[in-house]
Amino acid sequence: MDEYSLSAMLESLGELKSSFSAAHTSLEELDFDSIASDLPSNFDAALINLRATLQREIGKRSASQHYSTLRMNSSETQSIIVNANSSRLPLLTLPKFSGAYTEWTNFYSMFTSIIDKDSDLTNIDKLQHLRSCLSGAALDTVRSLEINDANYNTALDLLQKRFDNKHLIFQAHVREIFGLERADSNVTKQRELTDEVTAHIRALQSLASNGKIADGIIVQLVIQKLDKKTQAKWEESSSISELPSWD
Incomplete structure (x- = not known):
């Protein structure tokens, strides 16, 4: 494989990570035994090893730093370019969802800021841009909607009801932190670990205060010590808009 093929493979790993996370999140909602599964951490470890192998090989084949911008950590997602019909609007880069x-808050914030609030775009344009950003479970949520003016707001409402779940977003970020690979004495690995943890902490802080975050982490740990039936009952009674406190 030449450098271009290796770079294309490296670039595709972000989408692979997103697809896996979406699939496993859906599985956890249907099967509570999956919540304690080692599969996500094993997958991440394999993905990190593959990413490192590709980066080393690209580095060997090119003396320049041309491909350094393609380096991505395991929490990053692929980007797509959205072409707006408006002559005023430049090419826009939005993350896929x-x-x-763990991706929802960032995606929704960017999409509403760049596309939803643009008065020069019609609702049909906005719906087409929205669909072009989605894949996997997110796309399935709105796939059946026809492209028309009224269905843009319907699509946003469906996505919010499906993914704007504060409780599940919190749990996802905590699981990501606990599933991070141990860093050895390599400075680069330690920096990558710090960056990933910091990104998750910032996401958690956007959901709640530090006190509530601490409570939520304790609750999350203790829930894993309960039997599966009790876990299921607790999940059913939990609010989707508020984090549970220890009290």
Whole structure:
């Protein structure tokens, strides 16, 4: 494989990670035994090893830093370019959203800021842009809607009801932190670990205060010590808009 093929493969790993996260999140909602599964951490470890192998090989084949911008950490997602019909609007780069709860807040914030609030775009334009950003479980949520003016707001409402779940978003970020690979004495690995943890902490802080975050982490740990039936009952009674406190 030449450098271009290796770079294309490296670039595709972000989408692979997003697709896996979305699939496993859906599985957890249907099967509570999956919540304690080692599969996500094993998958992440394999993905990190593959990413490192590709980066080393690209580095060997090119003396320049041309491909350094393609380096991505395991929490990043692929981007797509959205072409707006408006002559005023430049090319826009938006993250894809596949249905992973850790991606929802960032995706929704960017989409509403760039596309939803643009008065020069019609609702049909906005719906087409929205569909072009989605994949996996997220796209399935709105796939049946026809492209028309009224269905843009319907599509946003469906996505919010499906993914704007504060409780599940919190749990997803905590699981990501606990599933991070141990860093050895390599400075680069330690920096990558710090960056990933910091990104998750910032996401958690956008959901709640530090006190509530601490409570939520304790609750999350203790819930894993309960039997599956009790876990299911607790999940059914939990609010989707508020984090549970220890009290």
